[in-house]
Amino acid sequence: MGMTLTEKILAKHAGRDRVRPGDFIVARVDLVLGNDITAPVAIAEFERIGATRVFDPDKIALVPDHFTPNKDIKSAEQVRIMREFAKKHGITHFFEIGEMGIEHCLLPEKGMVVPGDLVVGADSHTCTYGALGAFSTGVGSTDIAAAMATGELWFRVPETIRFVFRGSLKPWVGGKDLILYTIGKIGVDGARYKAMEFAGEAISSLSVEGRLTMANMAIEAGGKNGIFMPDQKTVEYLLERTDREYELLESDADAEYSEVYEFDASEIEPQVALPHLPENARPVSEVKGIQIDQVVIGSCTNGRIEDLREAAAILRNKKVARGVRCIIIPGTQSVYLQAVREGLVEVFVEAGAVVSTPTCGPCLGGHMGVLAAGERAVSTTNRNFVGRMGHPKSEVYLAGPAVAAASAVAGEIVGPEEVV
Amino acid sequence: MKAVGRACLFGDNIDTDAIIPARYLNTSDPEELAAHCMEDADPNFVSNMSKGDLIIAGSNFGCGSSREHAPIAIKAAGVSCVIAKSFARIFFRNSINIGLPIFECPEAVEEAENGDEFEVDMSEGKIVNLSKGKEYRSQPLSEEIQEIIADGGLVGHVRKRVMAGG
Numbered sequence: 001m002g003m004t005l006t007e008k009i010l011a012k013h014a015g016r017d018r019v020r021p022g023d024f025i026v027a028r029v030d031l032v033l034g035n036d037i038t039a040p041v042a043i044a045e046f047e048r049i050g051a052t053r054v055f056d057p058d059k060i061a062l063v064p065d066h067f068t069p070n071k072d073i074k075s076a077e078q079v080r081i082m083r084e085f086a087k088k089h090g091i092t093h094f095f096e097i098g099e100m101g102i103e104h105c106l107l108p109e110k111g112m113v114v115p116g117d118l119v120v121g122a123d124s125h126t127c128t129y130g131a132l133g134a135f136s137t138g139v140g141s142t143d144i145a146a147a148m149a150t151g152e153l154w155f156r157v158p159e160t161i162r163f164v165f166r167g168s169l170k171p172w173v174g175g176k177d178l179i180l181y182t183i184g185k186i187g188v189d190g191a192r193y194k195a196m197e198f199a200g201e202a203i204s205s206l207s208v209e210g211r212l213t214m215a216n217m218a219i220e221a222g223g224k225n226g227i228f229m230p231d232q233k234t235v236e237y238l239l240e241r242t243d244r245e246y247e248l249l250e251s252d253a254d255a256e257y258s259e260v261y262e263f264d265a266s267e268i269e270p271q272v273a274l275p276h277l278p279e280n281a282r283p284v285s286e287v288k289g290i291q292i293d294q295v296v297i298g299s300c301t302n303g304r305i306e307d308l309r310e311a312a313a314i315l316r317n318k319k320v321a322r323g324v325r326c327i328i329i330p331g332t333q334s335v336y337l338q339a340v341r342e343g344l345v346e347v348f349v350e351a352g353a354v355v356s357t358p359t360c361g362p363c364l365g366g367h368m369g370v371l372a373a374g375e376r377a378v379s380t381t382n383r384n385f386v387g388r389m390g391h392p393k394s395e396v397y398l399a400g401p402a403v404a405a406a407s408a409v410a411g412e413i414v415g416p417e418e419v420v
Numbered sequence: 421m422k423a424v425g426r427a428c429l430f431g432d433n434i435d436t437d438a439i440i441p442a443r444y445l446n447t448s449d450p451e452e453l454a455a456h457c458m459e460d461a462d463p464n465f466v467s468n469m470s471k472g473d474l475i476i477a478g479s480n481f482g483c484g485s486s487r488e489h490a491p492i493a494i495k496a497a498g499v500s501c502v503i504a505k506s507f508a509r510i511f512f513r514n515s516i517n518i519g520l521p522i523f524e525c526p527e528a529v530e531e532a533e534n535g536d537e538f539e540v541d542m543s544e545g546k547i548v549n550l551s552k553g554k555e556y557r558s559q560p561l562s563e564e565i566q567e568i569i570a571d572g573g574l575v576g577h578v579r580k581r582v583m584a585g586g
Contacts, residue, residue, distance in 0.1 A: 066442075074446035074447050078448075121466065122488070123485075124486040124510055126514050140487075140517055142488060142517035142574045143516070143517060146577075150581065189433070192509060221486075232531065239450050364437070364442035364445075365437075365442050366445075383484060385435045385437040385438065387438070388438055390443075
């Protein structure tokens with residue numbers, strides 16, 4: 001019996017020939033990540049461990065992105081703790097304002113993850129890097145404290161569910177729609193504790209950025225990780241980003257899966273997930289007409305250049321509807337710069353949208369677009385829980401950039417084709 | 421070790437934003453977090469509960485964010501343990517790591533009513549609903565996890581290794 005890619009990566013990092021689902025292993029980590037919410041807790045725990053130095057200052061990434069630029073004094077104090085720790089331990093990858101970005105947009109862009117890596121981060125969306133054929137998972141602050149001290153962490157080897165998307169995608173359908181559709185099919189705990197492996201022609205045709213969007217939301221189905229077989233697109237994506245050597249591993253043909261789902265991608269419409277769970281996914285045609293107050297385009301899910309291009313294609317020569325606030329947040333400084341160079345920022349501002357510096361901000365109701373009671377937002381973020389973007393009586397509708405931009409123009413939820 | 425307290429009932433998919441909303445995450449002080457524990461699921465939870473009470477919840481408790489602030493808030497609020505039909509993965513890990521006792525026991529959840537008196541034997545995973553006169557067994561934790569708990573959580577576990585030069 002063969003192994004899945006997830007099993008192969010875990011086995012390799014545990015120094016074993018093979019592992020099986022359910023095995024408890026201690027594995028070496030290639031990268032440890034923390035942000036301005038989780039790292040301060042981890043730093044306190046790191047010190048409580050009695051550790052005096054980190055296992056490798058080149059293999060830790062500290063990215064203050066959630067409440068930055070610091071929204072208040074308390075947030076500023078949290079980032080100060082990170083800054084002092086980074087300085088004390090000579091952490092190579094500490095990103096301040098001016099070079100920071102939303103962590104899960106930033107790390108792939110910097111070439112910090114390659115196929116076959118094992119990455120842990122004290123942020124649930126750390127599963128994003130599975131798009132590059134890495135095993136990558138979210139853990140807690142205490143976990144990363146231990147990992148920063150020892151370079152290792154314990155894992156239970158997950159079972160893998162395989163999702164095969166046959167056929168080709170309809171216009172305006174991207175990674176966000178595929179993952180919302182998937183979560184809609186299996187529910188928010190449908191992949192609890194499990195690896196989600198994505199394959200099929202529609203996945204092969206998807207860009208690395210689209211795959212990053214999909215892997216990012218594996219956690220919203222309860223998944224431990226999302227993973228894609230690295231291919232020529234992965235190699236090309238990494239070509240200008242890293243000199244690191246890597247192996248292109250893939251799942252064996254006789255690997256064992258706990259379940260296999262096959263979907264016809266050509267049948268999938270742009271999706272919208274209704275409040276208050278990501279599993280409430282519906283084709284946009286079924287939910288059109290819902291009045292909205294705000295649109296957010298950005299986040300670790302959809303803050304990459306392709307996402308902004310898609311939004312600009314819809315907003316070009318159009319106006320955001322009166323009464324709607326449209327907030328666009330490039331994921332990183334280089335996405336921002338690229339958007340300026342391509343004229344996308346001009347398109348957005350002309351349309352009446354605002355463009356912000358990179359931040360997680362509104363996604364978690366932090367700042368830069370918090371909702372009042374009774375307000376509704378269409379957002380390209382990843383969660384629509386009660387109170388996620390602000391008041392507990394506000395509502396979040398999750399969608400991809402095309403639906404979000406089209407809805408901003410219409411003032412109500414609509415599909416892209418109704419606006420273009 | 422035994423926990424004795426009243427049941428505070430919650431439904432399925434109680435997410436970490438409901439347990440501790442992100443608007444309070446500009447601090448990691450346990451007492452400040454505890455003051456807002458479960459706020460978006462039940463705004464009166466903290467004022468109505470007594471120290472030692474249990475959270476009894478449905479499936480996928482703690483889904484969403486990796487914020488360790490969620491189990492920290494629950495523990496600091498004085499909740500003695502959480503019993504759920506199932507837990508989200510990161511929340512489960514975080515709870516073990518910070519020493520918040522949690523047990524999966526769908527049967528105990530099914531039959532519980534708000535305010536029922538519970539007694540939980542932590543080491544055996546024995547759960548007794550005193551109000552209903554019913555006893556349940558939670559699946560025992562694996563040896564590896566028991567070892568981490570015996571060392572006082574992950575920090576104690578790693579500290580032991582660091583001290584041993586490992």
